[in-house]
Amino acid sequence: MLGECRRRPSLLLLELLWRWSFGLPITLILGWEGWRIYLAATAQIAASGLSDFSLMDPTQAATISANLYAALAPPVAQFLGWFAPLAMAGWAVASGLGRNAVLRRYDSALPNRWGTLAALQLLRAAALAVSVWIWFAGLHWAASATLNTSTDAEPNLVGYFALVIGLSLGVFVLWALASWVFSIAPLLVLLEDCGITAALRRSLRLGPLRGKLVEINFIMGIVKLALVILAMVFSATPVPFASEVSGPGLWLWWGFVTLAYCAASDFFQVARVVAYLELWKYMGSSETEMRESKQA
Structure with a gap:
């Protein structure tokens, strides 16, 4: 793909x-x-x-x-x-x-069903907003759990950062595992010509196809995390040359890295959607062939 x-x-x-x-x-x-x-x-x-x-x-x-x-x-x-x-x-x-x-x-x-796709994307944005709120609430809980209010001792910073890292990775992984529903539903709207409710319901009952879709979505989540790390690394490359590279040149470099990250991320988004589409077609044709062979 x-x-x-x-x-x-x-x-x-x-x-x-x-x-x-x-x-x-x-x-x-x-x-x-x-x-x-x-x-x-x-x-x-x-x-x-x-x-x-x-x-x-x-x-x-x-x-x-x-x-x-x-x-x-x-x-x-x-x-x-x-x-x-x-x-x-x-x-x-x-x-x-x-x-x-x-x-x-x-x-x-x-078919052309952009209105239904827009409604599904709005649901996905709302679900993402809820996940961000859960992550932010988790940060507040981590701060309260590691704050020593009963004594004058300093807060447990090591424990706090450990909780923050664990919560951040946990929310990220859960979103990568669950967001595939909102990714496959728009395709089902186009491929099966169904409505929003039917597409969401159908996306939860995909049989063997479900595991493959979760796998694709999870791997693409890892790829996006790798892109973020690469962008951070390239953003930090001018640090050894701080005395020579500064001001507008540094801002231009950071702008280039940001645009390159966005373009690469969009490329993998397209690849994921195309992979969903082709996998659905392949699994659908395989099921049809199996049914025809059984009938024969």
């Missing part, structure tokens, strides 16, 4: 077109609002002691981070309260149109 996607670059170009045509304006809006919130909270940020932030003193760093959170959380929450639902709805529409276009580019026999 990776080779097939490489031989058909129009699939990746369409994927980049619909994702980036939505993502770039959203990024600009977030950047503008972030800058506006920063200017409004400049005094609180300066009073938080950010200039003294250093991981060499974890306790002081935690205190500074808490002060920053107290200063920035209210305006950020107020902004996200109205912007997040609009962004989720816009993302659902863009995804419905874009995903339908990519799949029809791969197989022109598929």
Whole structure:
């Protein structure tokens, strides 16, 4: 499937077109609002002691981070309260149109059901938001569990970071294992010409196909994690040359690494969808042949 996607670059170009045509304006809006919130909270940020932030003193760093959170959380929450639902709805529409276009580019026999795909993508975005909330609530629980409130001893930082790493990896793995339902349901809408409820119900009863789909989704989750690590490594490559590389050159390098990561991630997204499609066709044809041989 990776080779097939490489031989058909129009699939990746369409994927980049619909994702980036939505993502770039959203990024600009977030950047503008972030800058506006920063200017409004400049005094609180300066009073938080950010200039003294250093991981060499974890306790002081935690205190500074808490002060920053107290200063920035209210305006950020107020902004996200109205912007997040609009962004989720816009993302659902863009995804419905874009995903339908990519799949029809791969197989022109598929129907045009972008509205149903958009509704499924909105459900997926809501499920992702719930998983992020669970992760954030887990971080608060980890902080409370490792805080020694009964004594004057310092917080158990080793235990806290161990819990944070474990919770983060756990939520990531669970999402990778469960999100395949929202990935296969849009394909079922196109392949079996069914509605949202029927597609979700059908995605939970796929028989032998289910294990293969979970495997593909889990492996692609690992690939995405590897891409994140590679992006972090390449972002850190100018560190040994900090005296020569700084300012605009450094920002340009980070921008290039970010765009390369997004393009690679989108390529594997296309490969995953195509793999789902071809696997469904193969398993469906195999089941048909088995039924015909039994009848014969």
